[in-house]
Amino acid sequence: MSKENFLSEIQSAYAPEGPSITLGGGMFEGAVVPGALIQVPLKTINRHGLIAGATGTGKTKSLQVMAEQLSIAGVPSLLMDIKGDLSGIAAKGTDHPKIQERHDSIGVPFELGQSPVEFLTLSSEPGARLRATVIEFGPTLMSKILKLSDVQSGVMAIVFKFCDDNKLPLLDLKDLRKVLQYIGDEGKEEIEKSYGAVASSSLGAIMRSLVELETQGGDKFFGERSFDVMDLMRTDDSGKGVVSVLRLTDIQDKPKLFSTFMLQMLAEIYNTLPEEGDLEKPKLVLFIDEAHLVFNEASDALLDQIESMVKLIRSKGVGLYFITQTPTDIPDSVLGQLGMKIQHALRAFTAKDRKAIKQAAENFPDSNYYKVDELITTMGIGEALVTVLSEKGIPTALAHTMLRAPQSRMDVLEKSEIDAIINASSIVQKYNQEIDSESAYEILNQKIEEMEAEASEEEEVKKAPSPKKKVEKEEEGIDKTKLAKSVFDFATSGRGKKLIRGIFGALTK
Numbered sequence: 001m002s003k004e005n006f007l008s009e010i011q012s013a014y015a016p017e018g019p020s021i022t023l024g025g026g027m028f029e030g031a032v033v034p035g036a037l038i039q040v041p042l043k044t045i046n047r048h049g050l051i052a053g054a055t056g057t058g059k060t061k062s063l064q065v066m067a068e069q070l071s072i073a074g075v076p077s078l079l080m081d082i083k084g085d086l087s088g089i090a091a092k093g094t095d096h097p098k099i100q101e102r103h104d105s106i107g108v109p110f111e112l113g114q115s116p117v118e119f120l121t122l123s124s125e126p127g128a129r130l131r132a133t134v135i136e137f138g139p140t141l142m143s144k145i146l147k148l149s150d151v152q153s154g155v156m157a158i159v160f161k162f163c164d165d166n167k168l169p170l171l172d173l174k175d176l177r178k179v180l181q182y183i184g185d186e187g188k189e190e191i192e193k194s195y196g197a198v199a200s201s202s203l204g205a206i207m208r209s210l211v212e213l214e215t216q217g218g219d220k221f222f223g224e225r226s227f228d229v230m231d232l233m234r235t236d237d238s239g240k241g242v243v244s245v246l247r248l249t250d251i252q253d254k255p256k257l258f259s260t261f262m263l264q265m266l267a268e269i270y271n272t273l274p275e276e277g278d279l280e281k282p283k284l285v286l287f288i289d290e291a292h293l294v295f296n297e298a299s300d301a302l303l304d305q306i307e308s309m310v311k312l313i314r315s316k317g318v319g320l321y322f323i324t325q326t327p328t329d330i331p332d333s334v335l336g337q338l339g340m341k342i343q344h345a346l347r348a349f350t351a352k353d354r355k356a357i358k359q360a361a362e363n364f365p366d367s368n369y370y371k372v373d374e375l376i377t378t379m380g381i382g383e384a385l386v387t388v389l390s391e392k393g394i395p396t397a398l399a400h401t402m403l404r405a406p407q408s409r410m411d412v413l414e415k416s417e418i419d420a421i422i423n424a425s426s427i428v429q430k431y432n433q434e435i436d437s438e439s440a441y442e443i444l445n446q447k448i449e450e451m452e453a454e455a456s457e458e459e460e461v462k463k464a465p466s467p468k469k470k471v472e473k474e475e476e477g478i479d480k481t482k483l484a485k486s487v488f489d490f491a492t493s494g495r496g497k498k499l500i501r502g503i504f505g506a507l508t509k
Helices: 003-013 042-047 059-072 097-106 134-145 150-165 173-184 188-195 200-221 255-272 291-297 300-316 351-361 372-378 415-423 428-432 440-463 467-491 494-508
Strands: 020-028 031-041 049-052 077-081 117-121 243-247 284-288 318-324 340-343 383-387 399-403
Touching: 003 020, 003 031, 020 042, 020 059, 020 097, 020 383, 031 042, 031 097, 031 399, 042 318, 042 340, 049 059, 059 077, 059 243, 059 284, 059 318, 059 399, 097 399, 117 415, 134 150, 134 173, 134 255, 134 300, 150 173, 150 188, 150 200, 173 188, 173 200, 173 440, 200 255, 255 291, 255 300, 291 318, 300 318, 351 372, 372 383
Parallel strands: 049 318, 049 340, 077 243, 077 284, 117 243, 284 318
Antiparallel strands: 020 031, 020 399, 340 383, 383 399
16 A cells, blocks of 8 residues: 555554654554644543564663653653663753654654653662551461462451450551461460461461561562552642652562552552543553563462553553553453554564564554564564554554654753652652651560560469468467467476476486
């Protein structure tokens, strides 16, 4: 088909009536076609998406472009920065002749810019600390995190019920550990009487899973103050959406901690936000970089949660975007729910690579203009195959696209620049304050001390003589004293002396 037909199809498919963001320009036979802008309706951004491609083909820059264009449109986002290379979105970029040449060919002016940024952390990285309390997870979610069996999950339900009945706040992991110890020791009879017997083997298994979570940094995540997800949905004074960058460079080898965070955050967002349907623009967009690490290492509970959330959370006005190397990194149940796909180049070095390319090509709509499996291997840096959902929710025609360049810095910030942003943050002071409220740990420790003191008093009472025996001993002492006095009085009397002399006289004969 002709270039004119291609242009007409692109203009029809990628020209939404409502607000949109522009990703780049459509390409035909290796060249950008003037006027063939690839625009995405803001109202379908909550239908989720995928950004895929080999290392070095431009995935991260596509993520950066999307996040900053959403910010300009007043849509906040959360970027999960596993490699540590997304901080540059907070600073203006630099101009370059090749960037101007690219934008001239696309027909989109290039302007330097930056986005308002908050840095967040789950660990000791600089930024606002993300925390949640144990009680917010509840027994079901906590059991999933710890990978408990059905029997062990039942014990966890007893733990939460016991704490609820006795007003024992479960805030951090030391609270949960203390309750488990109490149930297996001092409080065993109390628990069995009110809730049924709890096997020590189940308590031991739960405790071991708890220790594993603690060693991966769970002790830093659980506690106060809980992070309010509404703080992810802010705009600055100019109306730009705040880009929250979650620094995860030091937890790549801690999949349990990341799974715990993701489970809680998705559940909290879903439970907090009201049903909205398809809004004119989303309330929040989540970008999960290096998603293959998440899916390879994530717990079954997290995979189930992501699958459920992908289906349900769009009605809350929230979009989920996965950035990975190939579409095959994403489970089919999740991949089938992703409305936007941005596919950068893949490299065919092995038979496995060629199979992955064929599968990737099958994820796109049929095209009258491209041999997709061939084009995927020949695209240059900053080029991608794109399909999105139209305003009517229909997949658009596939477009080979020259992507626009990020307006912000393509490199990372210096430590001093990150520190300056953190020091100016409006939420760091709110969440980085250390709080240790009285909770189950302190209350049970006090209760145990009181129980031990009471037991000690009872033991002392048992050792002490009874009042009756004491009276008897006193009476016995009085009788002995009277007897001794009588003997003494008799011995010193005249009759006594004569008797004693008589006895001694008889003995000497």
